[in-house]
Amino acid sequence: MRVQIQDYFTVFYDRMPDLVNGLYEHVILTVLAITLGCLIAIPLGIVLTRISVGWVRSLTFNVTNVFQTIPSLALLAMLAPLLGFGMKAAIVALFLYSLMPILKNTYAGFDAIDPDIIQSAKGMGLHSFQRLIQIEFPLAIPYIMSGLRLTTVYIVSWAVLAGLIGGGGLGEIILAALSLNNKPLVIASSIMAMILALVADFCLGKVVELFSKRSQPKTQQI
Amino acid sequence: MIKLEGINKTFDDGYEALKDINLHCNSGEITVLIGPSGCGKTTTMKLINRLINQSEGKIYFDGEDISDINPVELRRSVGYVIQHVGLFPHMTIEKNIGVVPKLLKWEDDRIKTRVNELLNMVGLDPETYRQRYPSELSGGQQQRIGVIRALAAEPPIILMDEPFSALDPISREQLQDELVRLQKNIQKTIVFVTHDMDEALKIADQIVLMKDGVIVQQGTPEEILRYPANDFVEDFIGQKRLKQVQDIPTVGEVMNEKPVTISPTRGLAEAMKVMENKRVDTLIVVDNDNQLTGYITVYDVTQAFDNVDQHVKDIMHTFQHTINADMLLSNAIRMMNNLQTPYLPVVKDDGSLVGVLTRGSIVGYIGTAYPSVKEAVVN
Numbered sequence: 001m002r003v004q005i006q007d008y009f010t011v012f013y014d015r016m017p018d019l020v021n022g023l024y025e026h027v028i029l030t031v032l033a034i035t036l037g038c039l040i041a042i043p044l045g046i047v048l049t050r051i052s053v054g055w056v057r058s059l060t061f062n063v064t065n066v067f068q069t070i071p072s073l074a075l076l077a078m079l080a081p082l083l084g085f086g087m088k089a090a091i092v093a094l095f096l097y098s099l100m101p102i103l104k105n106t107y108a109g110f111d112a113i114d115p116d117i118i119q120s121a122k123g124m125g126l127h128s129f130q131r132l133i134q135i136e137f138p139l140a141i142p143y144i145m146s147g148l149r150l151t152t153v154y155i156v157s158w159a160v161l162a163g164l165i166g167g168g169g170l171g172e173i174i175l176a177a178l179s180l181n182n183k184p185l186v187i188a189s190s191i192m193a194m195i196l197a198l199v200a201d202f203c204l205g206k207v208v209e210l211f212s213k214r215s216q217p218k219t220q221q222i
Numbered sequence: 223m224i225k226l227e228g229i230n231k232t233f234d235d236g237y238e239a240l241k242d243i244n245l246h247c248n249s250g251e252i253t254v255l256i257g258p259s260g261c262g263k264t265t266t267m268k269l270i271n272r273l274i275n276q277s278e279g280k281i282y283f284d285g286e287d288i289s290d291i292n293p294v295e296l297r298r299s300v301g302y303v304i305q306h307v308g309l310f311p312h313m314t315i316e317k318n319i320g321v322v323p324k325l326l327k328w329e330d331d332r333i334k335t336r337v338n339e340l341l342n343m344v345g346l347d348p349e350t351y352r353q354r355y356p357s358e359l360s361g362g363q364q365q366r367i368g369v370i371r372a373l374a375a376e377p378p379i380i381l382m383d384e385p386f387s388a389l390d391p392i393s394r395e396q397l398q399d400e401l402v403r404l405q406k407n408i409q410k411t412i413v414f415v416t417h418d419m420d421e422a423l424k425i426a427d428q429i430v431l432m433k434d435g436v437i438v439q440q441g442t443p444e445e446i447l448r449y450p451a452n453d454f455v456e457d458f459i460g461q462k463r464l465k466q467v468q469d470i471p472t473v474g475e476v477m478n479e480k481p482v483t484i485s486p487t488r489g490l491a492e493a494m495k496v497m498e499n500k501r502v503d504t505l506i507v508v509d510n511d512n513q514l515t516g517y518i519t520v521y522d523v524t525q526a527f528d529n530v531d532q533h534v535k536d537i538m539h540t541f542q543h544t545i546n547a548d549m550l551l552s553n554a555i556r557m558m559n560n561l562q563t564p565y566l567p568v569v570k571d572d573g574s575l576v577g578v579l580t581r582g583s584i585v586g587y588i589g590t591a592y593p594s595v596k597e598a599v600v601n
Binding site: 114116117119120121122123124125126127130134135138139 | 310
């Protein structure tokens, strides 16, 4: 099959429904994995800052680190027999990947709070839950958000691999196009994935800026 | 007001931070805890709002054992200012000041009024500063906010842990002055931790000197300077400051110990005779128990002289001001200048007369303290 240059442009129009559907699934995969990751990793990170036992902390970090080191393809391949092919296994794999960066940033965010601020909040009579909600969490938010931004960009690109185990998303289109040697479709769906990653990065970047601006205004006066 | 009784504190690692601390902080006074680092002054302070719990002993607020009060409730009724300000960077100045009132569920309007009032109190314009973030303020301004934040919910007790030590010398002095000025109006019971003796002498009503977890000496700045308990205290105060104070004589050393007095029941002719004999124009009136009752001048006597029925007590004036023999001469001279008075009666605490400080007695003292140049040359 001869590919003409205009095919690279018309493919977006011709395969629009497939691409939109792939994009939609891709977003779903990413959002679900990140949401699950946040639900687990943020509270876990907060708990870790409160635990004085050193080994619990290092164990948790090591375990989440191990997930990070497993090659993504291998992790997907391992999970497929356990959880079956399809979206479920893909989401679990992506969720495991998201844990470490979110956890690390949450921990760092809480760890970076000036102990004097905590001391002064305690001395003023805020009990531990009020301290967490009113003082510590708002101060850690910029860190948590930047961790979330990083993770989201990673997950968008890793989610492409979910296609290998039938997880749907743009990855599935790329794989199908690859096996049919349909170059324009490969390029088109890859571009869609890239744009998704860039848009997510840009939007979350704006959110991070908003939060950091609130806690550290630019204008400094001495 | 605040009473610490038999306090011992041993930390988990076995370090004995405080040993048998007994302390009384008077209502409406600034009690300064001072000592070298590691002396236990901050630990003592943190016992008061239960950031640390003592191993042994009791702490009372107005007779109430604070271990019976919920620590969170307790802390809301005790203002707290720390060294590195501890303002919340993500909250505006208004929100920062309003933290405790909000916890106490004050109405929004009431909080706003209070915030404006407090900002005005430290000379920061509410319109300009209310909506700013702490990082937009200078160090001195931030610490002013720290201080008024502690005052926000009108707690009777305020704890200040080296609040001014991180500031530059000029801001530090300003804030110390402001604290003294504020305290005149607010009359809170303040416990203030510092390692700076000048600061302590400037602001303290009571100074508590600590070392290695023990109270070495407790007293007014005057007492500490005048009667340092041991070498440690002397060293800590520093020879320069001691010399300054000890070189200045007290009123007791300078005053005329035998003022010309008269009893209130004497007649006017008698008073006139005494004045003539002693060559004075004023007589101090004391009763039979040597209690100071007033004074009469030669003008009073001449004016009322024709009235035979009148006695000294009928024409005498009472003194508006008296001084104590322990007072530093420098302070007494300042007082005489401010009052534009040629003399001040010196009394004991029970009101009995011990002498009189006159311009003459001051000149006489200076004469002996600084022999004239001519005399020195002749000798």
